[in-house]
Amino acid sequence: MLTDITIGQHIPGSSIIHRMDPRVKILITLLMITILFFIDTFIGYFLFLLLVVIILLTAKLPIKRVLRGLKPVFFLVILTLFLHLFLTRGGEVIWQWRFLRIEEAGVFTGFFMVSRILLLIMFTSILTLTTSPLELTDGIEYLLKPLARFGLPAGELAMMMTIALRFIPTLLEEADKIMKAQKARGADFESGNIIQRAKALVPLLVPLFISAFRRADELALAMESRCYRGGTSRTRLHELKLKSTDIYLFLLAAGLAVAISFF
Amino acid sequence: MLIELENIRHIYQLDDPVVALDGVDLGIERGEFIGLIGHTGSGKSTLVQLLNGLLKPSEGRILFEGKDINSQEVELKEIRRRVGLVFQYPEHQLFEETVAKDIAFGPKNADLAEEEIDKRVREALDLVGLDFESFKDRSPFNLSGGQQRRIAIAGVLALKPEVLILDEPMAGLDPAGRRKLLELLRHLHRDIEMTIILISHRMEEIARLASRVLVMDRGKIILEGRPAEVFNERERLKDIDLDLPVVTDILKKLKEKGLKVRTDVFALEDARDEILTALEKQSQFRESRPC
């Protein structure tokens, strides 16, 4: 179902992970993603996975939910795997049938890439699951602030992101509803070839866009009538403050990252 | 029996599952006009989406003419054609460039012939009281909300369903729009003999139109019967935060004060006549009484 997608769906909690400063969480996530691209052994991936599991357990996140978040990338994963299996050349030939050939290097890179994608998604979903969209954008805004000097509208960008994140579940729900309504009129979203399926999406997408625009309009009005103004002069209700635990955790993460990247 | 529900449970799978329907048994005869009422979240919308196979029950069976609609032998598309469902705010689902094309969407999906589709579009527009010639080429997005609503309903009527289900179709319409829609429903029921299921929060409308009223609370049907029977249970309805129709409320209060009125009339005019007759009788009685 559409509503299974985890992005932007925060699970409130009070674990140490939940209470971390969002800026630190974002930085750690960026760091870990970078490290992920340097890992080139399965032991490295295994250690990374171990780290992910430990964080999941500390944050008391339902593992099922995190796994369900992987579903949307299922096809990407399969595709990556197959492309590498059949196209990457090198090493011994493992299996051959007519023009199809799987070689050793293909198997390795295939599984490497897949592990990389899955771990990447898992790690970033930890961030979005344990951080409310509000905190997340606050964090991003702080981190982008230095760039404001070069004319980057950090505040506006952050606001746009908050809104986008906030409306993903709403739009998915809306899509679900419209889909049902069109099905009630005999629409068929599930069968047919690619062209037929693409065509079948029109009755879903048109109303969805219209409703998105209508929502945007209404939201803009509502914000304006509550005197929203962009710009740097906005003050905030909750100032972000680094705590000592945040610094320790960051150092810990950095240490782990360096350690893992040795494998 | 046209539709039968056997011990239906429906659970929405989320992180914490929501039991939306909890043991519903229900039979619907051809030609009935069913009014479905209940507090928000009581499971009304879930129930009606089960009836045309948009949702599958977690437990229990739904029979249409004796056949389980979720079994292999039944074509869901066929069920959806025969059981038309108008969602809440149906105008949000319009998508075509012209009114005629949008209404034709359903019949087209049913693989009808070109002339038949054309005929159905005309008929459906006619039913909802819009002129075919002047509306067919207009964009549905440039119409008023009430007109859009009627176009959307026409889109379902064009399927010529045997059962028509409407989920709060009056929400957000002005009084005139509501009245017209009510008239349409009455016409569909009386003259075209459609079976109708109407979800509404307005007790007046339900009371005047329905031949049977179902009251839902927390996933169960807790009360059912003719409008007069159901609205007699003021205390039970109050327990689940439902009001009586205003007319019934007034009649009941008058009766409590000692005026001998019937409480099973729901149209405003009938209630007025009822009260007037009762008052007349009472004053006659007083006059004839020797003091």
Ligand SMILES: Nc1ncnc2c1ncn2[C@@H]1O[C@H](COP(=O)(O)OP(=O)(O)OP(=O)(O)O)[C@@H](O)[C@H]1O
């Ligand atoms: N798509 C969904 N996913 C999860 N839970 C849902 C979904 N739709 C409804 N529910 C839940 O199921 C229960 C019944 O909802 P339903 O929409 O059937 O109520 P309703 O009687 O139609 O209410 P209303 O009068 O507000 O329309 C509610 O508790 C609701 O939160």
Ligand SMILES: [Mg+2]
């Ligand atoms: Mg509802």
